[in-house]
Amino acid sequence: MRCEHAKQMISRRIDGELDSDDSRGLHAHLAGCADCRAVATQLAIVDDRLDALVVPEAPADFSRKVSARLTDQSAYERIIRHPLAWFPHATAAGLAFAAGVLLVYASNGVRETQTFASAASDGHVADYLQVGFDESIDETLFQLIAPAEELP
Amino acid sequence: MPELSDEQLMEASGRGDREAFGLLVKRHHRTVLSFAHRCTNRLTRDAVDDLAQEVFLSAWKSAPTFQPQARVTTWLFRIAANACFNLRRRRRLRDVLTLRDDDDQRLAEAPQSTDRDPRSAEVRDAVDSLPPSQRAAIVLRHFHDMSYTDIAEVLDISVSAVESLLFRARERLRRELATTEDLSPKPQVLPDTGAQP
Ligand SMILES: [Zn+2]
Numbered sequence: 367m368r369c370e371h372a373k374q375m376i377s378r379r380i381d382g383e384l385d386s387d388d389s390r391g392l393h394a395h396l397a398g399c400a401d402c403r404a405v406a407t408q409l410a411i412v413d414d415r416l417d418a419l420v421v422p423e424a425p426a427d428f429s430r431k432v433s434a435r436l437t438d439q440s441a442y443e444r445i446i447r448h449p450l451a452w453f454p455h456a457t458a459a460g461l462a463f464a465a466g467v468l469l470v471y472a473s474n475g476v477r478e479t480q481t482f483a484s485a486a487s488d489g490h491v492a493d494y495l496q497v498g499f500d501e502s503i504d505e506t507l508f509q510l511i512a513p514a515e516e517l518p
Numbered sequence: 519m520p521e522l523s524d525e526q527l528m529e530a531s532g533r534g535d536r537e538a539f540g541l542l543v544k545r546h547h548r549t550v551l552s553f554a555h556r557c558t559n560r561l562t563r564d565a566v567d568d569l570a571q572e573v574f575l576s577a578w579k580s581a582p583t584f585q586p587q588a589r590v591t592t593w594l595f596r597i598a599a600n601a602c603f604n605l606r607r608r609r610r611l612r613d614v615l616t617l618r619d620d621d622d623q624r625l626a627e628a629p630q631s632t633d634r635d636p637r638s639a640e641v642r643d644a645v646d647s648l649p650p651s652q653r654a655a656i657v658l659r660h661f662h663d664m665s666y667t668d669i670a671e672v673l674d675i676s677v678s679a680v681e682s683l684l685f686r687a688r689e690r691l692r693r694e695l696a697t698t699e700d701l702s703p704k705p706q707v708l709p710d711t712g713a714q715p
Contacts, residue, residue, distance in 0.1 A: 377685040381659060383666055405692070408701045412691045416660050418638035419645060421555040424548045425567055432543050432574045436536065439575060 367395045372402045373409075380413055524590035532581040539581065543574050546591065549662070550574070550598050556657045557602040559646045569605065573598045595662070595672040599654045644694035651675075652687035659684055 367375075375392045378384045384392065396403050425431075522530075522538070524545065530538035551570045558566060576597050584593065645653060651673060658664045658672060669680045695701055 373689070374681070374685045377688050378681060380688070381666070381684065383681075408692050408696065409688050411701050412688060412695060413660070415637070415641050415695060416645070416656070416691075418641045419556055419559075419661070420638070421552045422563055424551050428547045428551070428567065428570070429540060429543045431567075432547075432571050433536070433540060435571055435575055436539075436578055439578075 367391055369395075369399060369402055372396070372399065373405055376402070376406045376409055380409060525586055525588075528581060528584045528590050528593075529586060531578065532584055539578055542577075542590065546594055547574070549591065550594055553595060553598050553657060553662065554602060556645070556661060557599070557650070557654055558605060559642045561605075569601055570598070573601050576601070592668055592671050595658065595664075596674070599672055602654065603650050640695065644691050647694060648687055648690060652683050652690070655680060655683040656687045656691075 372392060372395045375384060375388055379389065379392065396406060522541070524542060527538045527542045531542065547570065550573050551566065554566050554570045554573070555561075558569065561569070573594065577594060580597075584590075645656070648656065654673060655669055658669045664672070666677045666680045666684075670677045673680070673683075675683075692701065
């Protein structure tokens with residue numbers, strides 16, 4: 367048996383996954399190989415040291431927090447599933463976008479407006495709108511949607 | 519009423535039963551939290567709690583696709599392992615782009631107050647230096663007492679790949695720890711026979 371193979375078997379032995387044939391083979395190799403004996407000892411110590419990786423107690427309110435996030439999530443999904451609910455906000459975002467274009471035009475002149483408009487036509491407009499939507503999903507939208515349908 | 523099995527609870531969760539899912543969370547949150555803690559040493563405690571919450575949110579979302587022949591614990595570990603790997607990928611991407619975002623707070627190097635043994639910091643650093651799959655394998659084996667077959671299922675790899683991951687992880691830990699601490703066995707105290715050499 368080669369040392370590399372023996373070391374792999376040492377690892378399996380630590381895990382209790384070595385059958386009796388392999389176990390005898392490893393035993394014979396270790397009897398004649400001081401290097402692998404040293405590795406076996408060190409690996410056993412490493413395994414012991416891992417116990418130092420302690421974790422803190424689980425927080426008492428963990429289940430409650432998961433439950434709260436599930437409630438938030440299902441409210442969010444309800445909004446996604448009912449696209450009409452977006453209408454007032456999509457309109458608001460559209461108006462805000464138009465206002466932005468006008469504002470840029472008024473303050474910085476034609477060149478900037480063209481840049482802004484070309485960014486919009488390149489698809490970057492989605493980024494602008496996305497920001498608007500994300501923000502509007504907050505409290506206000508929940509308040510608008512939630513009373514209409516009872517949340518679970 | 520007889521206590522429902524994990525799998526029965528998961529099937530009920532798949533049909534939208536929040537109460538059944540709540541029982542599963544109560545049953546398994548400690549396991550998921552401890553796995554997440556050990557797989558993400560450098561996260562703050564709050565960030566790990568948050569990650570574990572996300573694991574359960576993701577479990578709830580995919581509950582309708584749960585296969586009843588699978589084990590819930592294996593399935594939860596799989597989601598948790600993926601969450602830890604993804605976090606690590608995000609961290610690497612952030613390092614490359616040198617962007618700062620909310621993850622900075624999560625990734626604050628927070629010494630864990632649970633360390634009493636000064637050597638445990640060295641062990642944590644050594645474990646942290648392992649590639650994610652090696653780390654997940656060693657955590658599942660050492661702390662969750664999982665068989666090679668179960669680890670293979672969690673990490674979606676072959677049993678021989680698990681064997682190889684564990685071997686490489688141990689070899690790496692052995693070398694890492696050998697540079698910082700004494701890995702020689704404690705000298706045995708032999709009984710004094712009074713005989714002169
Ligand atoms: Zn050898």
